[in-house]
Amino acid sequence: MKRRIGILTAGGDCPGLNACIRGVARASYSLFDTEIVGIQDGYAGLIEGNYREMKQSDFSGILTLGGTILGTRRTPFSEMRVIGEDNVDKVKEMKQNYKKMKLDCLVCLGGNGTHKTANLLSEEGLNVIGLPKTIDNDIWGTDVTFGFHTAVDIATDVIDRIHTTAASHGRVMVIEIMGNKAGWLTLYSGIAGGADIVLLPEIPYDLDIVCDALRERTEKGKTFSIIAVAEGAMTVEEAKMKKKERAEYRAKTGFSGIANRLAKELQEKTGLEARAVIPGHMQRGGTPSAYDRMLSTNFGVHAAQLIASEQYGQAVGMLNNTVSHNPLSTVAGKTKFVPRDGHEIRTARAMGISLGDKVK
Numbered sequence: 001m002k003r004r005i006g007i008l009t010a011g012g013d014c015p016g017l018n019a020c021i022r023g024v025a026r027a028s029y030s031l032f033d034t035e036i037v038g039i040q041d042g043y044a045g046l047i048e049g050n051y052r053e054m055k056q057s058d059f060s061g062i063l064t065l066g067g068t069i070l071g072t073r074r075t076p077f078s079e080m081r082v083i084g085e086d087n088v089d090k091v092k093e094m095k096q097n098y099k100k101m102k103l104d105c106l107v108c109l110g111g112n113g114t115h116k117t118a119n120l121l122s123e124e125g126l127n128v129i130g131l132p133k134t135i136d137n138d139i140w141g142t143d144v145t146f147g148f149h150t151a152v153d154i155a156t157d158v159i160d161r162i163h164t165t166a167a168s169h170g171r172v173m174v175i176e177i178m179g180n181k182a183g184w185l186t187l188y189s190g191i192a193g194g195a196d197i198v199l200l201p202e203i204p205y206d207l208d209i210v211c212d213a214l215r216e217r218t219e220k221g222k223t224f225s226i227i228a229v230a231e232g233a234m235t236v237e238e239a240k241m242k243k244k245e246r247a248e249y250r251a252k253t254g255f256s257g258i259a260n261r262l263a264k265e266l267q268e269k270t271g272l273e274a275r276a277v278i279p280g281h282m283q284r285g286g287t288p289s290a291y292d293r294m295l296s297t298n299f300g301v302h303a304a305q306l307i308a309s310e311q312y313g314q315a316v317g318m319l320n321n322t323v324s325h326n327p328l329s330t331v332a333g334k335t336k337f338v339p340r341d342g343h344e345i346r347t348a349r350a351m352g353i354s355l356g357d358k359v360k
């Protein structure tokens with residue numbers, strides 16, 4: 001049995017993409033007669049017909065490599081069915097190129113947006129499999145995504161390093177962690193790094209409560225404080241606003257990100273010296289951790305097994321510590337947020353971490 005597999009990586013990159021590509025390829029080569037087509041820059045390459053035949057040797061030496069050998073781009077799902085000024089019918093082009101490449105299936109490595117387009121293509125009759133990557137860990141239907149734990153390690157290392165300089169200077173350090181909608185990365189690295197205050201998009205914060213938490217620490221004789229704030233964290237007031245209104249309100253403050261704004265507000269309100277730290281895309285760079293190499297490989301192998309048994313329209317995931325899969329249609333369009341009553345939140349509160357909200 002011969003299978004021609006198209007592989008693409010879409011959305012923001014993360015460590016573990018190459019390890020996962022390698023997992024798909026190596027397991028496929030060992031399970032069946034395999035030909036692999038590498039599609040460049042995600043769905044953009046599928047639309048534009050930008051692809052290349054891959055050799056088995058192309059998948060060697062990439063296990064530890066960060067980023068993606070296939071390149072990636074954000075091609076928003078919301079625009080997939082929109083025909084723009086270029087007059088390109090993206091869905092039609094993707095289907096035609098799939099045919100032109102003579103694919104038996106398409107493996108899409110990506111986050112929430114990628115899974116939505118994967119599902120669209122599956123509904124359009126293509127054989128598609130989704131693989132969950134993102135440092136945000138916010139894909140529904142999997143306990144964990146690859147890339148997440150490497151990012152947790154990186155962000156935790158940032159928090160560790162900030163501790164010493166915060167202590168030396170007696171400052172409040174506000175560290176902005178990636179995650180616009182979901183706060184998993186901030187919560188995990190905040191707890192692992194021993195942050196004193198953790199602010200998440202899922203739990204709107206009250207600035208006065210954050211100030212009180214800082215003052216309480218000062219009263220206890222603590223000379224410095226560490227705040228881990230998710231880039232998408234918001235105040236109680238902002239949470240009541242519509243997305244557009246919130247963006248306009250934030251633009252008026254003159255700060256592009258939350259850490260700088262929060263550091264200034266806290267310094268003004270408490271009189272404590274505050275600094276902002278933004279590790280940014282560093283959190284997505286470099287070598288995947290051993291955990292992520294293992295997870296990516298597990299997921300890649302599972303995708304190859306699905307291809308071997310012709311089970312398409314599936315999204316691979318980790319469910320109760322078992323590598324498994326869900327129909328793409330049940331995963332697409334959902335986001336896995338941090339549950340407010342989840343065990344991680346309870347751990348944070350039990351450790352005395354302030355989440356900037358009123359504890360009932």
Ligand code: F6P
Binds near residue numbers: 074180
């Ligand atoms: O989805 C992953 C992520 O790193 C988010 O945490 C972050 O908000 C976003 O991507 C940044 O996107 P970009 O790479 O387009 O700057």
